Amino acid sequence: MKTLLEITKSGMDVAQRGLETTSNNIANVNTEGYSRQRLVTNPLFSRNGQFFDGLGVRVTDVEQLRDFRINNAIYQKNQELSYLKIKSNTYSQLEASFITNSGNDLDSRVSTFLSTFGDLAANPASLDIRNKVINDAEQMIDTFNNLHNSISNQRKTIAEDVESLVGIVNKQLNDIASLNEQIKQFHVNKRSTNGLIDKQTLKINELSKLLNLDVYRTEEGQVDLSIKGISVLSGTKVHELYLANDTSSDQINVRLTQGGQGVDLDEGELGAYIQLFNNELPDLESDLNDFSTQIMQQVNNLHTSGVGRNDGVSRSFFELEDTNPNKLIINQEILSDVGNIAAEDPNVVNASGNGFIAQQIADLKDIELLNGYKPTEFAIQFISEPGTKLHALQNNVELRTSELDLLKSQDQQVSGVNMDEELSKMIQYQQAYQGAAKIMQSAQLMYQSLMSILD
Amino acid sequence: MRITQQTIFDGFMKHINENRAEMHDLQQDIASGKKISKASDDPLKFKRARLLQEQIREKEGYQDRINTARNTLDIAEQSLQEVINGLIEIKSNVTRAVNGAHDSASFTAIKQELESLKEELVASFNAKDVNGYIFGGVENDAQPYTIDSNSGSVVSNGSNNSLSLEVDNNLSIDVTQDGNFVRTTKYDDDLASNPSSYRSYLTPTLLDDQGNIATGNTAFTSLEAVDNYLEGFDNLELDITLPDGSSPNPALMYNYSNNDTVNDMISAFNTQLDPLGVNMTFENGTVFVKSQNMGTNQLSVNGFVDNGGNVFTTNFPAFSQQASGEVDQGIDLFDSIDEAIVNLESQDVDALSAQIDQFDELISHVTTHITEIGLTNNRLNFLEEKHENSKILLNAELSGWVDTDYAETVSKLQRTEIAFQSAMTIHTKMFNESLINYL
Numbered sequence: 001m002k003t004l005l006e007i008t009k010s011g012m013d014v015a016q017r018g019l020e021t022t023s024n025n026i027a028n029v030n031t032e033g034y035s036r037q038r039l040v041t042n043p044l045f046s047r048n049g050q051f052f053d054g055l056g057v058r059v060t061d062v063e064q065l066r067d068f069r070i071n072n073a074i075y076q077k078n079q080e081l082s083y084l085k086i087k088s089n090t091y092s093q094l095e096a097s098f099i100t101n102s103g104n105d106l107d108s109r110v111s112t113f114l115s116t117f118g119d120l121a122a123n124p125a126s127l128d129i130r131n132k133v134i135n136d137a138e139q140m141i142d143t144f145n146n147l148h149n150s151i152s153n154q155r156k157t158i159a160e161d162v163e164s165l166v167g168i169v170n171k172q173l174n175d176i177a178s179l180n181e182q183i184k185q186f187h188v189n190k191r192s193t194n195g196l197i198d199k200q201t202l203k204i205n206e207l208s209k210l211l212n213l214d215v216y217r218t219e220e221g222q223v224d225l226s227i228k229g230i231s232v233l234s235g236t237k238v239h240e241l242y243l244a245n246d247t248s249s250d251q252i253n254v255r256l257t258q259g260g261q262g263v264d265l266d267e268g269e270l271g272a273y274i275q276l277f278n279n280e281l282p283d284l285e286s287d288l289n290d291f292s293t294q295i296m297q298q299v300n301n302l303h304t305s306g307v308g309r310n311d312g313v314s315r316s317f318f319e320l321e322d323t324n325p326n327k328l329i330i331n332q333e334i335l336s337d338v339g340n341i342a343a344e345d346p347n348v349v350n351a352s353g354n355g356f357i358a359q360q361i362a363d364l365k366d367i368e369l370l371n372g373y374k375p376t377e378f379a380i381q382f383i384s385e386p387g388t389k390l391h392a393l394q395n396n397v398e399l400r401t402s403e404l405d406l407l408k409s410q411d412q413q414v415s416g417v418n419m420d421e422e423l424s425k426m427i428q429y430q431q432a433y434q435g436a437a438k439i440m441q442s443a444q445l446m447y448q449s450l451m452s453i454l455d
Numbered sequence: 456m457r458i459t460q461q462t463i464f465d466g467f468m469k470h471i472n473e474n475r476a477e478m479h480d481l482q483q484d485i486a487s488g489k490k491i492s493k494a495s496d497d498p499l500k501f502k503r504a505r506l507l508q509e510q511i512r513e514k515e516g517y518q519d520r521i522n523t524a525r526n527t528l529d530i531a532e533q534s535l536q537e538v539i540n541g542l543i544e545i546k547s548n549v550t551r552a553v554n555g556a557h558d559s560a561s562f563t564a565i566k567q568e569l570e571s572l573k574e575e576l577v578a579s580f581n582a583k584d585v586n587g588y589i590f591g592g593v594e595n596d597a598q599p600y601t602i603d604s605n606s607g608s609v610v611s612n613g614s615n616n617s618l619s620l621e622v623d624n625n626l627s628i629d630v631t632q633d634g635n636f637v638r639t640t641k642y643d644d645d646l647a648s649n650p651s652s653y654r655s656y657l658t659p660t661l662l663d664d665q666g667n668i669a670t671g672n673t674a675f676t677s678l679e680a681v682d683n684y685l686e687g688f689d690n691l692e693l694d695i696t697l698p699d700g701s702s703p704n705p706a707l708m709y710n711y712s713n714n715d716t717v718n719d720m721i722s723a724f725n726t727q728l729d730p731l732g733v734n735m736t737f738e739n740g741t742v743f744v745k746s747q748n749m750g751t752n753q754l755s756v757n758g759f760v761d762n763g764g765n766v767f768t769t770n771f772p773a774f775s776q777q778a779s780g781e782v783d784q785g786i787d788l789f790d791s792i793d794e795a796i797v798n799l800e801s802q803d804v805d806a807l808s809a810q811i812d813q814f815d816e817l818i819s820h821v822t823t824h825i826t827e828i829g830l831t832n833n834r835l836n837f838l839e840e841k842h843e844n845s846k847i848l849l850n851a852e853l854s855g856w857v858d859t860d861y862a863e864t865v866s867k868l869q870r871t872e873i874a875f876q877s878a879m880t881i882h883t884k885m886f887n888e889s890l891i892n893y894l
Contacts, residue, residue, distance in 0.1 A: 029461075092495065118520075122619065125595050387494020412462045420889060421457075
């Protein structure tokens, strides 16, 4: 008789625990990183001669439904996607400053500048046209400077972002290390680590958006993290990242502690930022420099072979600013007297006042200036560069996003809370409880019947 | 497959976002009228479009220059018309003097008339457009013709280099007028032989001692060995005076070597003459030295100089005729008027009578020139039309690349809207379906 009550009690206990689990699942239906939990029960029994007699039920575990392989795949996609997104954002900002709706971009500035020399060739004496040459040259130089600024501003912002991101990475690593510590202790004390694992998974998920990460999980549920074989977290031991900004080469390097081993970051937000800062933006900048240098040299070569209108003196048209060797300026003597623009070729006899040099400068529009491109073609190529990169990135972002969506949905299939399912579980446990209670009631009646005999 | 509420929600958000993004893009296309406005929209189309824009800019540049050129030519034509009217007036005055003037008062009256007509002609030659004096060549910022206060003769201050406008790819047309060309009739000779640049240079014809055009020894060919004629001379110097009055420095030397032909000699001299804007040719047994520019002094060929520094004029059959060569300038318009004024002053009726033909020639010369301007104008009109046509084609192509096709975009927008609305409806319905409703 006593056994009956014990069995019933164990049934009611389990049903109650089951309801608790279900209610916890429903309560956390929208909690990020939460994995649904299930009761694991085992029947109790004892051997009675040749039979096993049931002794009720026992909760052996509250298990978490989770597939770590899906989690790892999600980390991988996070790295790839956030890498692409940072690049997309950067290039999209660059494109916005390279290409305006008005169309007055580098291509049109260069073309206008050269074509004004054509006008000057047609009328070398005109002061109006000479002033327009200066005006167009200034606008072209402004455009060059704006492009320079937008690239160097991007690099400046990136340097700041990288610094704060490295700080975030180190904090996350320490957080995960202390979670590892707790998980270890809970494990020793045989307490459930479910909540901690949820937290830990969420942290790694965040971290995986920032850099390339390999995750190794121990049996107890602790994680070790490494970047390309270099350990950054082992148990509770954290190897913090150190940002070594090499001012001489103007490059960002990430190391393990100061002067320590270099860490090769090529995925995630940090990977994207570092690649942009160290390689892609400097490449863009040097293309721009090559272009402005070529324009300067070609124009100067011709201009110095010509002479000013009033004094017959040869001058260069462009000069470089002392403080910034990439910045073009117009020769001060030309700015103060537009007559000093050399339209005239002094070597042609009996042709004083000619516009031959101006015409040759205008004809630069048809020469192959850089990599086989004519000046305007190169300018178009250059201003399209961020957009071209962005276009390719956007396709990749789309692809990676849908891959990530698929993985997330697979993760949901395993770990996600389904309300209908939980509600039906609720009914199930409720009925189990009611059933057990009914048996208890019957047992009580049986006791009462027995007692009444004694009365 | 387990589908959780989160899965449904994620799917819903994903599709709604995609729809919204598409609607946003379509609305942008419609509002801006451009489907390609930046490189990331479609890098290839964007670059192509920018290249087309560059080509359109180029055509527009040519069109602008053509319009300026036509304006200049119109003014030039009008001024030359005035010149013709002036010349007709002068001719009729001279004719009146020849036929009807018998007393010095009427000669003086006609002379005064001619003087004022001369000033009017100078004014016509000083015509201006927005860019400056159109008969000044490249030196168009100062009056190209002034009357010398001492001598009373008309001085050309302008340049013989006319302004040349690039009106098509690698095609330049001279537009401003180089007044010397109008002023002297000789330029007409170049018209036929050099139609592409009809007035930028002068071919002086060399005259012999008697004033006849030198024909040289026609038996002498350019393949003849030079040493047949140059025995005793190792080096030869060509002595010329350049149109600007200067002599070439360094001197023009020809280092003769055995078996050289006349062609060898000519090319040796031409290497040195080229930078001076002068060249040597061989035509009908005569060596010509031609200048492409006309200066105040004109080109003159003084002869060859021997080793001893003596101008070498004899014993040299092929070249002897050029030794004292001079330039035939044709008739100078202002000089003719000055001459008429002098003749009126001296009441030299015979000389005046001889001048009537000169004025006829001048009138016909200027008329030819006006015709030339008309031809240039026609050519410019044709080019302008050509540029306009290519611009229309380029614009059409550009529009095809970048402009929004409204019919297509609006129908796409409608389709997206329907998809958007359906997604909203179906998802709200699904969210409401839950076991909760049945408990």
